[in-house]
Amino acid sequence: MTEIFNEIMEEIEQYETIIIHRHVRPDPDAYGSQLGLQGYLKAKFPHKNIFAVGEREPSLDFIGTFNDIKDEVYQEALVIVCDTANAPRVSDSRYNLGQKLIKIDHHPAVDQYGDINYVNTEASSTSEIISDFINYFNDYSIIDGSIARLLYIGIVGDTGRFLFNNTTPHTMEVASQLLTYDFNHNEELNNLAEKDPKLLPFQGYVLQNFDLNEQGFCKVIITTEVLEQFNIAANEASLFVNTIADIKGLKIWLFAVDEGNEIRCRIRSKGIVINDVASDFGGGGHPNASGVSVDSWETFEQLATALNNKL
The missing domain is CATH 3.10.310.30 (Diaminopimelate Epimerase; Chain A, domain 1)
Structure with missing residues (x-):
């Protein structure tokens, strides 16, 4: 983990524009990891251009929104794809227009399409990985409740409210850390469960x-x-x-x-x-x-x- 997290951060530091993708038919973890990473990088690098793109899933509108950018923005950009095992499932086919591509995922490594690929199948979710990434650089102090909320939603979504067997002691440690931030986790759980009558x-x-x-x-x-x-x-x-x-x-x-x-x-x-x-x-x-x-x-x-x- 140490070596590849450092490698990913070194790439992030080199680029002024970073575009974050995730998979089609998004779920809470796709939204949470993508938008959570965007929020974290904006907090750490306020002068960089950090975008999150992909099609909208109406049932997840409460989680957050995405950017609409032109093709030319990719020309000198670093692209990061979250929570996507294989390239055909990446939402927005422009993901390969950037100068460099990083994959961050927790699904079994079917397709290592990135220039840098970080896959941790022991993680409950990609949101858990992003949380570990933040923690590795001792950056929990620079994020706020809005970012913690996104990552928590992603973890809750992919663990089925911690009922699935991908929930580990480490998952619970990460979730408990995120819960120290100011957001209403009960409201988010209700939002995840609610369905249109x-x-x-x-x-x-x-x-x-x-x-x-x-x-x-x-x-x-x-x-x-x-x-x-x-x-x-x-x-x-x-x-x-x-x-x-x-x-x-x-x-x-x-x-x-x-x-x-x-x-x-x-x-x-x-x-x-x-x-x-x-x-x-x-x-x-x-x-x-x-x-x-x-x-x-x-x-x-x-x-x-x-x-x-x-x-």
């Missing part, structure tokens, strides 16, 4: 239409017709991937949403490695939380069979 009938549909077998494998299939029936978007449907997580006997579940041009499959498990299966189908992710995009329901069934065979 119009979505709740869809939640009812999920609870009434899951397919659980005796081995503990479960499928949830959301077709375009279902999305139209409940008048929700595919990204809104994805918010309910863990709706069935508390079912007794559940071991692996596959939540599939037809997005029109592809079927996005989110895979979750309780203590069973499933990212190897995801990788076999062109996806990836964490051992217990992965994703795959397939081109047909036929391929989806093949994926389902492979996951069921894990049991």
